[in-house]
Amino acid sequence: MNGIAYGMILFLIASGFSLIFGVMRILNLAHGSLYMLGAYFGLTIAKVSNSFLLGVLAAIIGIGVVGLLLQRAFLERLYKQIPEQVLLTLGLVYIFSNLALWIWGPFAKVGTAPGFTAGSINLGGIFFSVYRIALIFVGLAVALCLYLFQEKTWYGAVIRAGMHDKEMIIALGINYRLISNLVFILGSMMVGAAGFLGSPILGAHPWMSFEVLLLALAVIVIGGFGYVQGALMGAIVIGLIDSFGKVFFSDFALFTIYLAMIIILLIRPAGLLGKTR
Amino acid sequence: MVFRKPIWRSQIAQWAPYVITGIALVALTPFISDYFKYLITKILIYAVFAMSHNLLYGYSGLFTLGHAAFFGVGGYTAGILIIRYDIHSFWLVLPASILMVLLVAAVFGVIALQAKGLFFLFITLALGQLCENVATKWRTMTGGSNGLVGIPYPDLGLPGLTMNPSYFYILVICVFIVSCFLLYRLTHSPFGEALKGIRDDEGRMAHLGYNTWLHKYLVFIIGGMFAGMAGVLFGHLNGIIIPAHLGISTSTMAMLMVIIGGSANVFGPAVGAAAVTILELVSSIYVPERWPLILGSAFVFVVLLLRGGITPHLVRLLSRFKVFIWKH
Amino acid sequence: MEALRIEGLSKNFGALDVLKDISLRVQKGEHVAVIGPNGAGKTTLLNVISGELPADAGKMHIFGQDITGMARYHRVHAGLARSFQVTRVFGSLTLLQNTLLAIQGMRPSRFQMYRSAFAYEKIIAKAEKLLQLLGLWEKKDELARTISYGEQRKIEIALSLSLEPKVLLLDEPSAGLDLGEVLDFIELIKDMAREKTLIFAAHDMDVVFGLADRVVVLYYGQFIADGTPEEIKANPKVREIYLGVRQK
Numbered sequence: 001m002n003g004i005a006y007g008m009i010l011f012l013i014a015s016g017f018s019l020i021f022g023v024m025r026i027l028n029l030a031h032g033s034l035y036m037l038g039a040y041f042g043l044t045i046a047k048v049s050n051s052f053l054l055g056v057l058a059a060i061i062g063i064g065v066v067g068l069l070l071q072r073a074f075l076e077r078l079y080k081q082i083p084e085q086v087l088l089t090l091g092l093v094y095i096f097s098n099l100a101l102w103i104w105g106p107f108a109k110v111g112t113a114p115g116f117t118a119g120s121i122n123l124g125g126i127f128f129s130v131y132r133i134a135l136i137f138v139g140l141a142v143a144l145c146l147y148l149f150q151e152k153t154w155y156g157a158v159i160r161a162g163m164h165d166k167e168m169i170i171a172l173g174i175n176y177r178l179i180s181n182l183v184f185i186l187g188s189m190m191v192g193a194a195g196f197l198g199s200p201i202l203g204a205h206p207w208m209s210f211e212v213l214l215l216a217l218a219v220i221v222i223g224g225f226g227y228v229q230g231a232l233m234g235a236i237v238i239g240l241i242d243s244f245g246k247v248f249f250s251d252f253a254l255f256t257i258y259l260a261m262i263i264i265l266l267i268r269p270a271g272l273l274g275k276t277r
Numbered sequence: 278m279v280f281r282k283p284i285w286r287s288q289i290a291q292w293a294p295y296v297i298t299g300i301a302l303v304a305l306t307p308f309i310s311d312y313f314k315y316l317i318t319k320i321l322i323y324a325v326f327a328m329s330h331n332l333l334y335g336y337s338g339l340f341t342l343g344h345a346a347f348f349g350v351g352g353y354t355a356g357i358l359i360i361r362y363d364i365h366s367f368w369l370v371l372p373a374s375i376l377m378v379l380l381v382a383a384v385f386g387v388i389a390l391q392a393k394g395l396f397f398l399f400i401t402l403a404l405g406q407l408c409e410n411v412a413t414k415w416r417t418m419t420g421g422s423n424g425l426v427g428i429p430y431p432d433l434g435l436p437g438l439t440m441n442p443s444y445f446y447i448l449v450i451c452v453f454i455v456s457c458f459l460l461y462r463l464t465h466s467p468f469g470e471a472l473k474g475i476r477d478d479e480g481r482m483a484h485l486g487y488n489t490w491l492h493k494y495l496v497f498i499i500g501g502m503f504a505g506m507a508g509v510l511f512g513h514l515n516g517i518i519i520p521a522h523l524g525i526s527t528s529t530m531a532m533l534m535v536i537i538g539g540s541a542n543v544f545g546p547a548v549g550a551a552a553v554t555i556l557e558l559v560s561s562i563y564v565p566e567r568w569p570l571i572l573g574s575a576f577v578f579v580v581l582l583l584r585g586g587i588t589p590h591l592v593r594l595l596s597r598f599k600v601f602i603w604k605h
Numbered sequence: 606m607e608a609l610r611i612e613g614l615s616k617n618f619g620a621l622d623v624l625k626d627i628s629l630r631v632q633k634g635e636h637v638a639v640i641g642p643n644g645a646g647k648t649t650l651l652n653v654i655s656g657e658l659p660a661d662a663g664k665m666h667i668f669g670q671d672i673t674g675m676a677r678y679h680r681v682h683a684g685l686a687r688s689f690q691v692t693r694v695f696g697s698l699t700l701l702q703n704t705l706l707a708i709q710g711m712r713p714s715r716f717q718m719y720r721s722a723f724a725y726e727k728i729i730a731k732a733e734k735l736l737q738l739l740g741l742w743e744k745k746d747e748l749a750r751t752i753s754y755g756e757q758r759k760i761e762i763a764l765s766l767s768l769e770p771k772v773l774l775l776d777e778p779s780a781g782l783d784l785g786e787v788l789d790f791i792e793l794i795k796d797m798a799r800e801k802t803l804i805f806a807a808h809d810m811d812v813v814f815g816l817a818d819r820v821v822v823l824y825y826g827q828f829i830a831d832g833t834p835e836e837i838k839a840n841p842k843v844r845e846i847y848l849g850v851r852q853k
Binding site for chain 2: 074077078082083084086087088090091092093094095096097098099101102210214217218221254255258259261262265266
């Protein structure tokens with residue numbers, strides 16, 4: 001059971017991170033769709049080429065491109081106009097879901113783990129899937145990289161500052177547009193990768209956009225947005241709630257997640273690890 | 278000084294458009310097919326839902342994605358009363374459902390209005406999803422994910438009158454007209470003006486002596502009640518209510534209708550409801566599987582290009598048309 | 606009974622003490638200017654009095670009523686009104702609507718949901734009178750965001766005056782106005798605030814000397830001088846602050 005918990009965590013981590021970076025004052029509700037598309041792209045390429053690695057690359061590059069297009073074509077124009085962003089990205093969700101349905105059909109697809117991670121290990125009497133353990137490591141590695149990027153590099157500092165005051169950054173002569181585009185691409189690539197990497201566990205189906213979006217939203221609400229630590233914390237919390245919820249309350253896992261979200265929003269709107277404005 | 282018009286003229290001017298529209302729609306009854314009646318009924322119900330959403334969004338600046346919760350609670354309460362408790366009288370079911378919605382809105386309002394802006398959006402979204410979740414799990418009451426099936430037409434308890442599509446059509450027209458009238462009055466009343474002020478600058482309103490929280494709370498509940506009423510009628514119309522009617526997909530429908538129709542006045546969302554429903558109809562004839570694609574594209578199109586929705590453009594077209602007629 | 610009594614008021618933002626244990630008594634009908642260099646805490650003081658920011662310590666009373674913990678709207682009902690340095694009017698509403706909102710703020714009819722806002726003849730009459738006084742009646746149906754900044758400023762002040770407050774707080778009333786407009790504006794305020802208790806923060810000495818019969822100087826969170834405009838003009842400490850010249 002714990003295996004499931006950890007497995008879930010990772011996907012959430014990856015999506016969570018991405019959403020954070022996407023939230024550079026850009027609320028992209030189509031984030032869940034990007035996850036879905038990542039899963040689909042990756043699966044298609046992996047199937048055709050019979051290579052897991054290519055699948056990952058396809059997901060990363062493909063969604064990175066999609067993300068960039070979205071930014072350039074739509075989201076840039078709606079800087080600081082939150083309601084418009086919400087509405088436009090909602091529209092995109094409908095569009096992407098339907099496109100997915102059109103291209104890949106209504107039946108859910110499930111990915112397969114690459115050969116070398118198949119099977120499970122016996123640790124102290126409990127069987128853990130190797131793939132899930134691998135995912136844990138991948139997730140933590142990504143988390144570490146992002147954290148270092150955020151805290152230790154100049155770029156990270158600029159992005160953090162930019163979250164608070166974009167005009168100031170621009171006034172300082174930094175090409176914020178370029179940086180925000182890059183960050184958006186990075187975020188998209190991550191969620192695309194997450195989609196594909198998650199496919200052996202979560203699968204891919206055309207209506208998952210909203211589900212994933214809601215989960216990602218729950219993660220950042222609980223963990224706090226803008227910072228890597230927050231997403232990690234949020235993802236872990238959600239993952240644990242989900243798996244323990246499934247064990248003890250069988251049907252009420254989702255309910256508990258929403259409830260937790262509401263409680264946190266009321267008590268600590270910036271999230272458990274967010275910075276209060 | 279400036280505002281003295283003959284009283285009888287202004288009274289008639291106020292009532293006339295409603296009466297005329299109402300009579301016009303009712304007069305169509307014998308001339309149109311049952312399917313057309315179904316279509317118009319659906320549009321009018323959605324219109325009330327969308328207008329109630331706009332009361333919060335366009336007039337008060339409360340951007341919520343959980344409004345369908347009230348729509349669904351209305352529908353479910355009515356359905357449950359009729360199917361599970363065998364209460365059929367419309368005159369009991371409707372008030373009871375609205376009362377239920379009022380209670381839910383009262384609770385949700387207290388919770389959601391602790392927050393503003395983005396957080397308010399998230400909370401209302403979560404609350405709506407919570408409702409959808411409850412409806413899916415509570416199988417004994419709500420029929421679970423299959424929903425409540427078999428909701429009959431409302432029983433008005435009038436002797437000799439069995440409800441059929443035509444009479445239901447007329448009933449909905451009446452409800453629609455009354456709702457429009459009440460919403461118009463509300464938005465042009467001092468309370469309505471206060472809401473607009475709160476939308477523009479809540480802090481300034483506080484410094485003008487307004488208890489802004491109270492105003493927002495009241496409109497939250499009132500908007501919810503209208504949505505609930507629409508939900509009851511919706512249940513009667515289709516005979517079925519499902520959990521999705523409580524959640525984000527239905528809330529976004531309302532939002533879409535408001536945006537497409539225009540949020541600047543009371544009737545804009547009604548125009549939007551008509552536009553969306555007709556669009557759905559057309560799409561179901563030619564490309565039924567692509568409906569969400571079209572819907573989504575409509576959203577994107579309107580957000581990027583048609584700021585303010587189609588109503589201002591329609592109004593402009595109409596006035597140019599009038600000028601044209603005048604000249605010739 | 607003093608119009609406004611502040612005792613031991615303190616406000617800090619983290620490690621920064623903006624207001625340090627200050628006290629002030631203003632009598633009914635006084636026109637008090639609060640001056641001081643930028644960053645001295647003038648706006649913060651007004652924000653704390655009006656309820657925009659909570660005080661960390663101290664008490665405030667309006668005509669004997671303790672307003673220290675009150676919500677903003679409650680203070681308005683206690684007789685306090687304020688205007689803002691950066692104009693805050695209701696941009697998407699007409700001038701008439703703006704004024705009606707303000708006048709209605711104190712009345713129970715603001716909860717009325719059925720009658721038209723324009724059916725309240727007495728209120729409309731008041732609004733008309735006010736807009737006529739400002740010379741803006743002809744523009745009553747124009748949206749507030751389409752009029753000039755100077756006109757918006759007039760509306761800004763008008764909004765707070767519509768509340769018929771006992772104590773009026775103005776934050777830099779002439780901010781953003783050009784030279785010509787300022788003098789007219791001073792006359793206007795003098796007219797409208799004639800019998801009211803007025804407390805205003807100002808930078809512009811024309812405004813200070815035109816309106817005030819008493820001046821208090823706020824310097825880094827404390828009142829260092831309090832007197833008539835002439836006394837303050839001659840005060841060596843004040844001169845030092847403003848002119849940077851050490852007086853022997």
